[in-house]
Amino acid sequence: MTVLAGARTSSEFRVYTVLVGIALVAGLGIAAVHELTRPHVAAQRLILLSRAVFDVLPAAADYYALRERPDGTFEVLPDSTDTGLFLGVDAAGDPVGIAITATGMGYQDRIALIYGLNPERRHLLGLRVLESRETPGLGARIVDDPRFLAAFEALELQFDDRGHVRALQIAANARPDAGEIDGITGATVSVRAVARIVSSSLERWLPAFDGAYPELREGGHG
């Protein structure tokens, strides 16, 4: 009896030691590789981001990063730091639109996307999903469904009487000139998530840009 009990404790102890040991080594290994790959991953992400900015601002020849100051004005940063806000300019240095990154919850994880807004801030110029873990074959189609992405290339924003932007609507036979986008069969949740993320980001940024945009024209030249 005592022998059995003793054997059980020692074996239980061994079980825990081995599992904890493996987990510890595994954790250390993952942390080390994470540290080693971090700069490379950051550099690669910046390349992807810059490609996405040009995708959602097709007329842009170059872009600057923008940062909102606490007083509501915007600071133009010359280099391509990732502030999540970018001012696209054409070859002459004139603004051709703003690219805005936004994140929100998708079906099973965060969706990060970027969309382009025209200088008058009345319609969208394009949208790209930067990061998502939606279901492969279903929700993941928000990343590359050409018809879905094309809907954002000339999407007219709708405003209520007081000038507030209305949320994007998902509709069958959608009319982009009425702020509507077509859904994707099998990707309903993910499409709704994209519409929600863009809408709340517009609510956040449109008022902020209303006062500050003229100043940005100057900044764009600098």
Place this chain on the structure above:
Amino acid sequence: MAEGLQEVAPTTGAEQFQAGLWRQNPILVQALGMCPVLAVSNTAVNALTMGLATASVLLASALVISSLRRIIPAQVRLASFVLVIATFVTVTDMLIEAIAIDVHRALGAFIPLIVANCLILGRMEAHASRRPPGAAALDALGMGGGFVLCLLTLGSVRELLGNGSLFGMTVMPAAFEPWVVMLLPGGGFFALAGLVLLGRWLSGTPARKGAGP
């Protein structure tokens, strides 16, 4: 599957290695790990990356688990296997993101899902946890090689027929009308069925020389 595993008990190193490549090929014969096989074999690059990622996880896990086979208690062997496999999958995931972020995006959730690939867990339980590291490594190389070859064949055929290109380069004449269905999930089943059929036909014709002791 269990019969297949017991039927052939390779003794020499070469047989060990060849078993996975052909006679016990994980895709053609054992039909293991089919989820990524069907899902990401739509282009040659995706298929090759997925195959290599799975094979490296298989090899690394086999080496570690084989070395720890006398230390890991039987009650928690599966938990330990999954822990080791998950570690290598996470590391592979980070390495692919650092090296080729486009492919990483294209493969999406399927790289993390290598954790749940039954081919890997199956080899750990059936082989690596019972053999010394050398034999385990040979087995993993054979199985991984067989997996890569099948995946690459599928990816190449599907990209060639579905897009007229190979590794992103257009190879078919301009008059070729791409069979878009080959890039869709259905095309994966067609191509896989064709490959298994071809494999069965090829292995069925010549008499099995070294079949069993």
